[in-house]
Amino acid sequence: MKTFNLKGTKRTETGKKSTKQLRKEDRVPCVLYGGDEVVHFSIDATVLRHIVYTPSVFLLKVEVDGAAYDAVLQDLQFHPVSDKVLHVDFYRVFEDKPLTMSIPAVITGNSDGVKAGGKLQVNMRKLKVRGLAAHMPDALKIDITTVGLGQSVKVGSLHFENLTVLDPANAVVCGVRLTRAARGAAQTSDAKK
Incomplete structure (x- = not known):
């Protein structure tokens, strides 16, 4: 499977107001789940083009403020009119657990x-x-x-x-x-x- 590196910034606030502000800054709110902790972060919207608009499947190396995680793209939400990515869910991958x-x-x-x-x-x-x-x-x-x-x-x-x-x-x-x-x-x- 192909690998792709993503760098994100951890989010401290997760409400509607902070999410709208992130989207104005051309960033996409994301969540990483599947392990012991749920990580809320944001990434640059232009980076997502390489993994979203392709038929390929990627193993993602997600780095959030120095912490690294292996993940796969789990779910996407698109704007109904503009087709911009609104939100991304990543699922954490472990070597010994099937997915x-x-x-x-x-x-x-x-x-x-x-x-x-x-x-x-x-x-x-x-x-x-x-x-x-x-x-x-x-x-x-x-x-x-x-x-x-x-x-x-x-x-x-x-x-x-x-x-x-x-x-x-x-x-x-x-x-x-x-x-x-x-x-x-x-x-x-x-x-x-």
């Missing part, structure tokens, strides 16, 4: 069904997995080379080393559908026979 994350699914290979004229339909771009932070990959690679026309890849058929997939086993990750043009060509060839 639950949504990891991007990357489809690899050229499907036999696509070669035969089908169309690849991707239903799930991320999969929810549970495991230790050291075993979390940047992306979950799913090979579709053997998927034929009308076939699909379901969550239950996927296995990743040291990870447990938490999505329902019957959920379809991707499939190869027969296009209308290919279906029409198949019907006309059957009619000619």
Whole structure:
């Protein structure tokens, strides 16, 4: 998993007035939880662009007034009109405790069904997995080379080393559908026979 360093400033006040003042200064209020203590801090809004507006998943090294924590991005709140980040929740990561994350699914290979004229339909771009932070990959690679026309890849058929997939086993990750043009060509060839 990729790592990213964040430096924050501890917040002494946590009310509405101080939060509005932080946002005027182009800072984002944040909270770090998951350990013995809850840490309220703020970070520069421009730094968040590198971790928020990307499909990648990061292990974050959060430094707040000299204290360092390992964390992952847990939750974001956006302004409904301007789409600015209003608040960020970070979840503290420990080496010996498993955590639950949504990891991007990357489809690899050229499907036999696509070669035969089908169309690849991707239903799930991320999969929810549970495991230790050291075993979390940047992306979950799913090979579709053997998927034929009308076939699909379901969550239950996927296995990743040291990870447990938490999505329902019957959920379809991707499939190869027969296009209308290919279906029409198949019907006309059957009619000619």
